[in-house]
Amino acid sequence: MEKGATQQPIIIKKKKGHGHGHHGGSWKVALADFMTAMMAFFLLMWLLGSTSPEEQKAIAAHFNEPGSEYVVGEGGADLGLISQDQPQKQTESDDPNDETANDQPDQSDNIKDMTDDQLKKEMERIEKEQLEELKKQLETEINSLDSVFQQIKDQILIDFTALGLRIQIVDKDQRPMFDVGSANLQKWSSDVLKALAPILDKVQNKISITGHTDATPYGAGAKYTNWELSADRANAARRALLDGAYPEAKVATVQGMGSAAPLLVDKPGEPINRRIAIIVLKKAVAEALGSGVGIDSSQLMKSSETFTAPAPAGPKILSPTEVDDAIDAESAR
Numbered sequence: 283m284e285k286g287a288t289q290q291p292i293i294i295k296k297k298k299g300h301g302h303g304h305h306g307g308s309w310k311v312a313l314a315d316f317m318t319a320m321m322a323f324f325l326l327m328w329l330l331g332s333t334s335p336e337e338q339k340a341i342a343a344h345f346n347e348p349g350s351e352y353v354v355g356e357g358g359a360d361l362g363l364i365s366q367d368q369p370q371k372q373t374e375s376d377d378p379n380d381e382t383a384n385d386q387p388d389q390s391d392n393i394k395d396m397t398d399d400q401l402k403k404e405m406e407r408i409e410k411e412q413l414e415e416l417k418k419q420l421e422t423e424i425n426s427l428d429s430v431f432q433q434i435k436d437q438i439l440i441d442f443t444a445l446g447l448r449i450q451i452v453d454k455d456q457r458p459m460f461d462v463g464s465a466n467l468q469k470w471s472s473d474v475l476k477a478l479a480p481i482l483d484k485v486q487n488k489i490s491i492t493g494h495t496d497a498t499p500y501g502a503g504a505k506y507t508n509w510e511l512s513a514d515r516a517n518a519a520r521r522a523l524l525d526g527a528y529p530e531a532k533v534a535t536v537q538g539m540g541s542a543a544p545l546l547v548d549k550p551g552e553p554i555n556r557r558i559a560i561i562v563l564k565k566a567v568a569e570a571l572g573s574g575v576g577i578d579s580s581q582l583m584k585s586s587e588t589f590t591a592p593a594p595a596g597p598k599i600l601s602p603t604e605v606d607d608a609i610d611a612e613s614a615r
Contacts, residue, residue, distance in 0.1 A: 317386025330495075409565060412485050413447045416562065420449065420481060430473045438474075446487065446563045449478070454555040458558075461597025464513035472522050475558075482560070488534040488568045491516045492559045495540040497550035519558045534568050557597065 330338065344549060398402065417440055424431040424438055437457070439450040449472060453459055459471040467475075482489060493516035497509040516536045524530055545557060546551040563571075 348603065367611045405565075409487070413442070413487070413564075416481070416485055417442075417447055417485070420478075423477075423481060429602075430470075430477045434474065435468060443561065445490070446561050447568050449560045449562075450545075451475075451558050451560075453553040455553055458553065458556065459558065460515055460518070462505075463511070465511065465518045467522060468516050472525075475522035476521055476526030478560070479528035481529055482523075482562060483532070485562060487562045487565065488532045490535040490561045490563055490571075492535075492547070492561070493519070493521050493538045494543060494555060494557050494559065495541050495553065496519060496555040497544065508540040509538055511538070512540045515558065519560070523560075534563055534571055541613075 290445060330341075339559055388470070420440055423429050424435045426432065434451075434454075434457070437454050438453065439448075439454050449469065451459060457470075460466060462470070493512035494515070495512045495515075498508075500507050500543040513536075516538055520533055520536050522531075536537060541555065546552050546555060549555075
């Protein structure tokens with residue numbers, strides 16, 4: 283190189299390698315998708331492992347026949363498992379000559395498909411079961427060693443009548459429910475009635491309270507008789523139940539029967555005839571008694587407005603011809 287010549291710089295350009303270019307993070311997205319799918323898969327396996335074979339059949343049938351109806355039992359959406367081997371509804375018979383195929387009962391019927399008569403019978407059946415369960419609870423409580431009923435359990439009679447479930451608390455020699463000839467409750471009978479209140483309140487049925495006396499009459503000419511006494515005792519029993527937190531709105535009737543309905547027909551003077559009867563009424567009976575049923579005053583006014591009194595008769599105006607005819611008739615007399 284000659285002296286004085288300008289030395290040119292040498293520039294070396296190096297390219298840095300980018301192994302993945304602008305796709306450097308795409309593998310992370312793919313991994314995330316894969317992990318999500320695996321989590322969903324293992325969750326599905328766990329759910330299937332916790333189901334019963336019958337539920338698995340119902341699930342499989344849903345995907346194999348999306349239009350079919352299957353009801354899943356416990357652990358599923360609805361109650362009452364219908365086995366896949368026994369379909370819920372039979373729409374056609376495989377045998378065209380089978381005339382009894384359409385006579386099979388439809389197991390899918392529910393309350394909304396029932397007729398009024400069927401619904402009434404179903405409600406009566408449910409009510410009967412509830413009253414039978416109440417009877418069992420009362421008997422269990424009465425026989426409990428630490429209950430207030432234990433000492434007088436032989437004075438409590440429970441049975442079914444046409445009106446409903448009847449609980450009777452009867453008198454016994456040397457152990458009456460009330461003071462003699464009065465409506466004042468003895469301490470033990472008041473405690474029993476208060477203890478009965480929460481048990482009776484477990485059902486929605488209303489109750490009827492009736493007082494009974496024996497056949498021993500008051501003195502001749504007495505204005506206060508067994509009728510008044512039995513009614514006052516029934517009312518005293520009602521007040522004791524209310525003190526035990528029984529709802530007053532669920533008391534349908536309070537009445538006194540005097541000695542008209544003795545428990546021992548052949549021995550009307552026995553102490554056992556003096557009793558308080560509490561009947562848990564059937565719903566139909568309570569409705570027949572008219573409990574809670576009244577007349578709307580506005581409806582009463584409307585009915586009175588529909589009656590129109592006849593207009594009073596006014597003087598009759600006669601035509602001249604009618605006047606002449608009347609004069610002639612009077613002259614002819």
